[in-house]
Amino acid sequence: MSVRRALRVEGTVQGVGFRPYVHRLAGELRLAGFVGNDERGVFVEVEGEPGAVDAFLARLAPEAPPLALVEDVQAREVPATGAAGFAIVASEHHGSAAAAVAPDAATCADCLTELRDPADRRFRYPFINCTNCGPRFTIVRDVPYDRPRTTMAGFIMCAACQAEYDDPADRRFHAQPNACPDCGPQVSMPVETAVEQLAAGAILAVKGLGGYHLACRADDETAVARLRARKHREDRPFALMAPDLATARALADLDEALLESPARPIVLGPRRRDAPVAPSVAPGATELGVMLPYTPLHHLLVEHTLVMTSGNVADEPIAFRDDDALERLAGIADAFLVHDRSIHTRTDDSVVRPTGVLRRSRGYVPASLPLPAGPPLLACGAELKSTFCLAKDGRAWVGHHIGDLRNAETLAAFTEGIAHFERLFDVAPVLVAHDLHPDYLSTTYALEREGIQHVGVQHHHAHLAAVLAEHGEDGPAVGAIYDGAGYGTDGTIWGGEILVGDLRGFERADHLAPVRQPGGDRAAREPWRMARAWLTAAGLDAPAPPGVDAVAWEATAHMAQTHFNAPVTTSVGRLFDAVAALCGVRTHCTYEGQAAIELEALADPDERGAYAFDDGLDPRPVIAAALADRARPGIVSARLHRGLAGATAHACAATGADVAVLSGGVFQNRLLLALTEARLRALGLRVLTARRLPPNDGGIAYGQAAVATATHVPTCQIVQEPVR
Numbered sequence: 001m002s003v004r005r006a007l008r009v010e011g012t013v014q015g016v017g018f019r020p021y022v023h024r025l026a027g028e029l030r031l032a033g034f035v036g037n038d039e040r041g042v043f044v045e046v047e048g049e050p051g052a053v054d055a056f057l058a059r060l061a062p063e064a065p066p067l068a069l070v071e072d073v074q075a076r077e078v079p080a081t082g083a084a085g086f087a088i089v090a091s092e093h094h095g096s097a098a099a100a101v102a103p104d105a106a107t108c109a110d111c112l113t114e115l116r117d118p119a120d121r122r123f124r125y126p127f128i129n130c131t132n133c134g135p136r137f138t139i140v141r142d143v144p145y146d147r148p149r150t151t152m153a154g155f156i157m158c159a160a161c162q163a164e165y166d167d168p169a170d171r172r173f174h175a176q177p178n179a180c181p182d183c184g185p186q187v188s189m190p191v192e193t194a195v196e197q198l199a200a201g202a203i204l205a206v207k208g209l210g211g212y213h214l215a216c217r218a219d220d221e222t223a224v225a226r227l228r229a230r231k232h233r234e235d236r237p238f239a240l241m242a243p244d245l246a247t248a249r250a251l252a253d254l255d256e257a258l259l260e261s262p263a264r265p266i267v268l269g270p271r272r273r274d275a276p277v278a279p280s281v282a283p284g285a286t287e288l289g290v291m292l293p294y295t296p297l298h299h300l301l302v303e304h305t306l307v308m309t310s311g312n313v314a315d316e317p318i319a320f321r322d323d324d325a326l327e328r329l330a331g332i333a334d335a336f337l338v339h340d341r342s343i344h345t346r347t348d349d350s351v352v353r354p355t356g357v358l359r360r361s362r363g364y365v366p367a368s369l370p371l372p373a374g375p376p377l378l379a380c381g382a383e384l385k386s387t388f389c390l391a392k393d394g395r396a397w398v399g400h401h402i403g404d405l406r407n408a409e410t411l412a413a414f415t416e417g418i419a420h421f422e423r424l425f426d427v428a429p430v431l432v433a434h435d436l437h438p439d440y441l442s443t444t445y446a447l448e449r450e451g452i453q454h455v456g457v458q459h460h461h462a463h464l465a466a467v468l469a470e471h472g473e474d475g476p477a478v479g480a481i482y483d484g485a486g487y488g489t490d491g492t493i494w495g496g497e498i499l500v501g502d503l504r505g506f507e508r509a510d511h512l513a514p515v516r517q518p519g520g521d522r523a524a525r526e527p528w529r530m531a532r533a534w535l536t537a538a539g540l541d542a543p544a545p546p547g548v549d550a551v552a553w554e555a556t557a558h559m560a561q562t563h564f565n566a567p568v569t570t571s572v573g574r575l576f577d578a579v580a581a582l583c584g585v586r587t588h589c590t591y592e593g594q595a596a597i598e599l600e601a602l603a604d605p606d607e608r609g610a611y612a613f614d615d616g617l618d619p620r621p622v623i624a625a626a627l628a629d630r631a632r633p634g635i636v637s638a639r640l641h642r643g644l645a646g647a648t649a650h651a652c653a654a655t656g657a658d659v660a661v662l663s664g665g666v667f668q669n670r671l672l673l674a675l676t677e678a679r680l681r682a683l684g685l686r687v688l689t690a691r692r693l694p695p696n697d698g699g700i701a702y703g704q705a706a707v708a709t710a711t712h713v714p715t716c717q718i719v720q721e722p723v724r
Contacts (some may be wrong), residue, residue, distance in 0.1 A: 004033070004047035004080040009060070011071030012367065013042045014145040015102045017131025018068050019088050020173035025063070026086040027168070029056050033083075037144040038092040039426070047080055066132060067105050067262060069367070088174060091144040101140055101424060103363050104209050104347070106264040106294035108133035110171060115296050121160070126297040127185045127341065131175045133262070137366055138210045138345050139177065143424060147176045151342040158183035185341035191300045194337045198306065203227050205311055205325060205333035209295055210347025210362045210400075211318035212311025212325045214332060215241075217304060221278035224307055228280055230332040232314045234590040237282035239266045239289045239349065241298065241308035251275045251305065252288040255354045263363025264294035265350035281307060286601040289351060294363075297339070310348055317403050317413045320346035345420060346413065347400045356691040358668060359385070360698060361401040366421070369692060369702065371396040371469055372503070374709035377431035378418065378449070380442040381701035382459065382486075384592070385694065386410070388418050388442075389701035390427040391709065397425055398693065398702050405441040415445065431712060433457050433704035437487035455711065457704040459486030460497045461506045463663040463695075465710075466703030468503060471688050474710065475502025478509065478657035478685075480648045480676065483664035483696070484524060484573035484592070493517065495571025495664075496617065498651045503710035510651045513537075513618040516566035517574060518559040527577035527595040528587040529556050534578045535627070536560040538620040542627060547587050572644070572666045575619055579626050579640055583633035593665065600669050603641055604634035611643035616651050641671050649679035660685045665696035 009018070014037055022035040022044055031048040046056050061070040107115070111128045114120040122128045129135070142149040157165060161180050164172040172178045179185060198204055198216065201223045206213045214231065216223040218240050228234070242248040248259060254269040266289040275288060282288055291308070293299045310318045311329055319325035320343045326336065351359035373394035381387050386402040399417050403410045421427070433455040434446035447454060457465075463486075464479035479499045488494035489508075496512025515530075515537045523529040528548045535542055536557050544553035559566045576596035580586045585602065586595035611622040622643060626636045652660045660680050667673050667689070677687050693699035 001050070002047050002080045002082070003050050003053055004045060004078050005053055005057070005075050006078045007044040007046070007057075007060075008041065008074040009044060009070060009072070010041040012067070012069040012102050013064075014143070015136045015140070015176060016067035017065040017173075017175070018042055020131060020168060021063075021065050021068075022060070023086060023088055023168045023173070025056060025059060031056060032086055034087045034089045036089040036091055037146065039143055043092075045078065047083070067102055088168075091146050101143065101145060101366050102136040103263065103365060103367055104136050104138050105133045105262040105363070106292075107296050107299065111296065112299065115299060122180055124191070124300060125181050125184075126187055126191060126295070126300060126339065127177075127179055128296045129175060129177050129179075130171045131173065132171070134175070134177050135209055135341075138343050138347050138362070139341070140424070141344055145176060150176055151344050152177050152179070155179055155184050155341075185339050187297070188336065188338040191297070191337075194301055194335070195303055197335050198301075199304075202334040203230070203332060205329045205336045206297075206301065207322070207325070207338045207343075208298070210343060210345065211320035212329060213308045214311050214329065215301075215306045215308050218277045218281055218307050219305065221280055224278040224280040227307060227309070227332070231309070233309075235283055235594060236591040237285045237287075237289060238307045238309045239291065240277065240281065240305055241291050241293060241302050242305045243293065243302045245292065247305055248290050248292060251277065251290050254290055258352055258354065259290070259292055261363075263350060264291055265352045265363055266291045268351065268353045268358070277305065284598050284601070291349060301337070315404055315406065315410070317410050318346055318348050345400070345417070350401075353670070355670065355673065356689065356695070358694050358696070358698075359401050360387070360398065360693060365400040366397050366424070368395040368397050369470065370394065370472060371702075371706060372474070372709045372713060374713040375430045376427050377433060377705060377708055378422075378427070378429040378446075379433040379701040379704035379708060380435070380446040381704065382435050382697040383437070383440040383442060385697040386414055386442060387698050387701045388414065388421070389705045390418070390421050390425060390429070391705045392425075392427050396702060396705055397421055401698060411441055411445075414442070431455055431708050433708035435459055435462070435487065435700070435704070436489070455704075455708040457707045458489055458506070459700065460494055460499060460664070461501065462700045462703030462707060464499055464501060464506065464661050464703070465503050465706040466693060466699040467661045467663050467688050467690050469702065469706035470690065470692055473659070473688070475659075476500060476657065477502070477659040477661050477688070478652045478655045479506075479661035479663065480652055481661075481664045482572035482666035484571055484666075485569065493567055493569040493571060495569060495573055496575070497570065498617070498648075498655070500655050500657060503706050505711075509655050510616055512570040512572055512575065513620065514568045514570050515574075516560040516563060517569040517571070518556045518566040520565060520567055523574060524577070524592070525589050526587070527581040527589060528553070530574045530578035531581035532556040533560040533566070534575070534619070534623045538623045540624060540627060542582075545581055545584055545587050572664075576640075576666070578623070579636060582623070582626050583630045583636050585633055593668075596666070596669065599633070599637050600641070600671050602634045603637035603671055605638070607635050607638035607642075609635070609639045609642070610646055611639045613643060613647040616654075617647055641669075641675055645672060645675035645679050648676050649683055652680060653683045653685060658685055659688065661688045663690055663695045663699070667695045
């Protein structure tokens with residue numbers, strides 16, 4: 001006697017070979033029925049012997065393709081029809097979209113084998129892919145994820161490709177970007193020519209998966225220095241792309257599982273002393289950011305380690321449209337390697353460490369995260385490292401990294417990204433959450449959304465909430481939230497906060513002692529200003545550091561004393577700036593966090609001393625000690641880190657909480673994070689840190705969404721992350 005069951009499968013099950021997998025599994029178990037895509041995911045009906053149907057249900061999620069994530073399977077009995085055979089049916093397009101779109105995935109081993117096989121018809125074809133790899137998010141325009149709704153719509157498959165696409169036994173069965181040299185995208189020049197140009201010292205603009213890169217030989221100091229000058233990027237380290245794992249190992253001590261994961265992010269790790277790269281690749285940095293090739297084009301192009309940095313100038317968003325790239329990058333690149341497959345959504349490379357994600361973009365977006373179930377909403381994030389978040393039905397989609405919302409181009413990318421996600425996931429927000437800072441462009445955008453309820457969320461509370469929600473908890477907890485700047489509820493600049501709270505609210509239990517920030521935001525670019533301000537606050541004096549005008553040094557002291565153009569701040573980021581400037585490490589910055597990064601790099605690993613803070617988190621004694629020790633910056637750095645970690649742990653423990661959250665951009669500092677975690681655990685607290693989202697402002701939007709949901713749903717509960 002046959003039975004028939006109708007199944008609804010939700011999760012990341014489109015564009016990952018899930019329907020072909022279902023077809024093969026049903027064939028193996030001799031089941032009849034069908035499978036198809038719609039806006040919610042995959043629908044299935046199976047009919048056959050009861051034991052075989054039960055086996056199908058038991059194996060469906062555990063044996064799913066590697067890129068799939070089955071979040072939910074609902075099954076119900078339906079009348080048997082007696083029909084024979086199993087088919088993949090046409091996609092249905094009606095109702096509200098809820099299907100998960102898969103992130104882009106690196107070229108799989110099977111495709112690489114074909115790419116390198118002279119006998120294969122796709123030998124050295126730069127756009128080889130299958131259901132287990134290739135472009136997804138960057139080419140999709142709408143759901144369900146089918147070829148007509150992607151940027152591959154204009155490429156009509158040849159007979160050979162169509163036969164693969166239609167064959168359930170083939171690895172390319174229903175692979176939407178399927179193509180070959182006869183029918184698919186093409187590059188603008190032979191890849192061999194591009195390789196020769198790179199070898200000769202050229203800077204090449206390369207159209208990749210989510211945008212353009214600027215590439216040159218990493219061991220060619222002349223080329224790297226020329227790229228740095230043309231791109232107006234004075235000191236910030238460049239990312240590298242190594243041709244293979246063995247080469248990457250010679251560059252830095254890297255987490256190889258992250259390096260080889262399907263996301264293929266930039267992985268940060270301590271650089272090897274003899275790393276074969278030019279000095280201009282990462283001046284003053286102890287880490288290198290390395291990735292492996294993640295497209296067939298990269299595998300063909302990267303014969304030697306290359307600088308592979310975003311195709312933009314200074315703080316502009318990455319170029320992804322061909323005409324825009326040709327215009328904006330013409331003054332940087334010597335040549336262009338372009339292809340004719342359009343990129344629908346620009347997506348920067350993701351950046352990770354073993355401790356967690358620092359920039360979440362290509363390879364991770366748009367995978368959803370858990371969130372308390374609540375009304376459809378939009379969270380607009382902050383100003384720096386901008387992301388946005390859309391949520392409904394207990395799921396949140398955090399957008400790709402946009403950048404700093406300080407120019408029209410970045411703001412346009414922000415608004416375009418929100419519109420795309422609203423369409424892709426069919427979210428019509430009834431709430432819009434935003435930062436309290438009135439001058440943030442993200443706040444302005446939020447307040448201009450009419451007919452929607454607006455929810456202001458304090459910056460550091462959003463940091464706390466983001467970590468809690470990511471870990472499936474709603475508090476209470478104590479949070480040490482350290483960053484450069486965030487608008488406080490009292491109208492001052494916060495940045496060294498001990499908060500006790502949950503998703504619904506918080507209390508400010510303690511904070512770094514306040515100090516004046518002479519020149520306002522200018523002090524973040526000129527750390528010597530904070531050195532002068534902290535010396536003034538501590539009742540100390542010292543001559544201007546080398547490179548700082550003596551008249552300006554004294555004028556800044558006067559600003560701090562009179563409070564003229566010197567707002568109050570509790571920022572830990574600015575404290576690190578002050579100490580770095582006092583020691584002569586960095587008086588002027590060319591990128592955010594540079595002074596603190598370089599100070600951390602100098603910390604003496606053998607030093608066990610720690611500077612003592614006064615009255616909890618008052619660093620005036622630290623300033624005095626650092627001034628006395630300033631001739632030994634390695635000692636100063638180590639003692640500052642160890643002292644701050646101890647003071648932070650004691651401030652957290654004093655609240656009586658048993659769970660501690662560490663977040664904010666300052667906790668990108670590996671040394672401070674490790675020391676603080678260790679001290680907190682020694683005091684008996686359980687520690688939560690950001691893992692799947694950045695601790696910096698890239699996680700703010702998700703935290704805003706968590707707070708907005710919790711404060712508008714009386715009995716909200718965290719939706720636990722499903723396990724495949």
